[in-house]
Amino acid sequence: MTTTVAAYAAPAAKAPLERTTIERREVGEFDVLIDIKYAGICHSDIHQAREGWGEAIFPMVPGHEIAGVVEAVGSGVTKFAVGDKVGVGCMVDSCRECENCAAGLEQYCLKGNVGTYNAVGKDGEPTYGGYAEKIVVDEAFTLRIPDGIALDEAAPLLCAGITTYSPLKHWNAGPGKKVAVVGLGGLGHMGVKLAHALGAEVTVLSQSLRKQEDGLKLGADHYYATSDEATFKELAGTFDLIVSTVSAPLNLDAYLSLLKTDGAFVNVGAPEEPVALNLFSVIAGRKTLAGSGIGGIRETQEMLDFCAEHGLGAEIELIRADQINEAYERVLASDVRYRFVIDTSTI
Numbered sequence: 001m002t003t004t005v006a007a008y009a010a011p012a013a014k015a016p017l018e019r020t021t022i023e024r025r026e027v028g029e030f031d032v033l034i035d036i037k038y039a040g041i042c043h044s045d046i047h048q049a050r051e052g053w054g055e056a057i058f059p060m061v062p063g064h065e066i067a068g069v070v071e072a073v074g075s076g077v078t079k080f081a082v083g084d085k086v087g088v089g090c091m092v093d094s095c096r097e098c099e100n101c102a103a104g105l106e107q108y109c110l111k112g113n114v115g116t117y118n119a120v121g122k123d124g125e126p127t128y129g130g131y132a133e134k135i136v137v138d139e140a141f142t143l144r145i146p147d148g149i150a151l152d153e154a155a156p157l158l159c160a161g162i163t164t165y166s167p168l169k170h171w172n173a174g175p176g177k178k179v180a181v182v183g184l185g186g187l188g189h190m191g192v193k194l195a196h197a198l199g200a201e202v203t204v205l206s207q208s209l210r211k212q213e214d215g216l217k218l219g220a221d222h223y224y225a226t227s228d229e230a231t232f233k234e235l236a237g238t239f240d241l242i243v244s245t246v247s248a249p250l251n252l253d254a255y256l257s258l259l260k261t262d263g264a265f266v267n268v269g270a271p272e273e274p275v276a277l278n279l280f281s282v283i284a285g286r287k288t289l290a291g292s293g294i295g296g297i298r299e300t301q302e303m304l305d306f307c308a309e310h311g312l313g314a315e316i317e318l319i320r321a322d323q324i325n326e327a328y329e330r331v332l333a334s335d336v337r338y339r340f341v342i343d344t345s346t347i
Contacts, residue, residue, distance in 0.1 A: 001026050003033075006347045007132035008321055009059040010049040016325045017049070019347065022061060022128050024136045029076040032142050034086055039130035040065030040156040040314070041340040043186065043247055044090075044270075046328050048118050052272040056118050063130025063342075064090040064116040067145060067155040077139045085145040087304070089158035090294045092116050092127060092141045104296040106141075131324065133347055143301055146308035153313025156186065156339040157304060159294065160314060164191035164243060165303040166295035167266045168198060171241045175199040180235075180242040180258065181220075184211045186331075187245035187268060189315055189338040192218045194303075195243075197310040203239070205231070205255075214337065218315075232257060237285075239263055249275045256281040256289065264288040314339045320346040 003024045008017045027033050045062035047053045066088040070080050080086060093114035094106040101109050114121050117129030129135075145154045164187055173179045179200040181191040188204070195202045196219025203222040204215040212223040224231045235258050242255060247269040256265055265287070282289050295303065307313065315338040319327055327340040 003134060003136075005133040007061045007128065008324055008347060009061045009128075009131070011059050013049070013051040013056065013058065017062075017131070019321070020059065022132060024134055025123070025125070027072055027074050027136055029074040030139050031074045031136050032070055032077060032080050032086065032139050033072040034066070034068040034088065034135050034137060034142070035071040036066055036068040036130055036133060036135055036344045038067045038152045038155040039063040039342045039344055040159065040316075041324070041327055041331065041342065042156075042159050043331055044159070046331060047247070047270070047272065049328075053270070057120070057126050060118055061128035061131050062117055063132070064088070065155045065158045065160070065341075066116070066130035066135065067151040067158070068135075071134065073139070079139045080142060080144070085147070085151060087143040087145050087154060087158045088116060088130065088135060088137050088141065089143065089162060089300055090116055092137050093122060096140070104298040106296045107293045131321070131342060131344075131347070133344060141297060143297070143304060146305055148308030148311065149304070149313050152318060152341050152343075153316055154304070155341050156190070156314035156316065157307055158300070160187045160190045160339060161194070161307060162295040162300045162303050163187055163268050163292070164245065165194050165306070166299060167243055167268060167292040168195055168200075168241075169299070170292065171264050171266065173198050173200045173241055177201070177240045178203070178238060180205050180239045182206075182226075182242060182244040182250070182255070183246035183269065184215050184338070185245060185334065186336070186339045189214075189218055191243050191245055192220050193312050194306075196220070197306070197312060203235075205242075211337075241266065243268060245269045247271050249273050252277045252289065253281040256287055259285065259287050261285045262287070264290055267291045314341075316341045318343055322346065
C-alpha cells in the first residue's frame with residue numbers, strides 16, 4: 001500500500017515551492033522506509049527547480065541531502081533495522097550491471113543513475129526528494145550515518161560532503177600536496193574541512209576576503225581574494241589540485257595558470273552557461289581540466305565514516321519548511337554559512 005506524505009514542491013519552473021502531498025511507494029522486499037528528520041538545501045535544487053540545467057519534471061520535490069531514521073524495512077532487507085540512523089544522497093538506483101556500477105561507480109552508471117528527484121524510476125514513476133516527511137529507498141542506495149555525526153549536520157554530507165571528498169581522494173589530496181578550493185559556500189566549506197583532515201596544505205580562493213576568518217577556522221592554511229589580480233601572479237604554478245565548487249563561469253585560463261606541472265583543476269560546481277578555454281592553458285604544463293560528480297555508494301559510506309572519525313559535520317543554519325523560498329533567494333545571494341537544512345518536522 002502506498003503512503004501519502006506531506007512535502008514541499010515546485011509546481012512549475014521558477015514557481016515558489018508550496019506545501020502539498022505526494023505518494024510514496026509501498027515498501028518492497030528490499031526497501032527501507034525512512035522517517036526524514038532533516039533535508040539540506042543544495043544549489044542543485046535551485047538549478048533544477050528553475051530549469052537552469054534544462055527541462056525538468058513537475059511538480060518537483062527537491063532534496064538529495066537526506067538524514068533520518070528507519071521506520072520500516074522490507075522482508076529481504078539485511079543491512080538496516082528499524083531505528084537505524086540513515087541517509088540518502090543524490091541517487092536512488094542505477095542499472096547495477098554495467099562496468100561502472102560493478103566498480104562501485106554508480107554515479108557514472110553507463111545507462112544513467114536514477115536521481116533522488118527530477119528523475120524517473122524503474123517503475124516509470126517520477127522520483128520525489130527529501131523535502132518531505134518520509135521516503136522509500138532500496139537498501140542498496142541507503143547509507144548508514146555513524147553515531148559520531150549529528151543528523152542535522154550529516155544531511156549536507158550526502159551531497160556537499162561526497163561531492164568534494166570524491167575528487168580529493170581521486171586526485172590524492174594528502175600530506176605534501178597543495179590543494180586550493182575555489183569558493184567558500186555549501187560545497188567549498190566541506191572541501192576545506194575534508195582537505196585539511198586528509199593532511200593537505202589548503203588554500204581558499206574566494207572572490208573577496210569577506211569570509212577569511214571562517215575559512216581559516218575551517219582548516220584553510222591560506223586565503224586569497226580572486227578579485228585581486230595580484231593573487232594570480234603570486235600563486236602562479238603553486239597547486240597540485242584545485243577544486244572549483246562555484247556554479248558561476250570562471251576564467252579557466254587564469255585558474256589553470258595556478259597549477260603546477262601535472263596539476264589538475266577539477267570542477268564540481270556546474271555553471272548553467274558554457275565556458276571558454278584556450279587549450280594552451282592545459283598543453284603548457286601537461287595540466288588536467290576535469291570534472292567530478294558525486295561518489296558511489298561505497299565511497300559515500302567511506303566519506304561518512306571518515307567524517308565521524310575526524311569529527312566533521314556541515315556548518316548549518318536550521319530552518320522551517322515555510323522558509324524554503326526565502327532560503328533559495330539567500331543561497332543565490334551567498335547569504336548562508338554554510339548550508340541551509342530543513343527541519344522536516346515543520347512540513
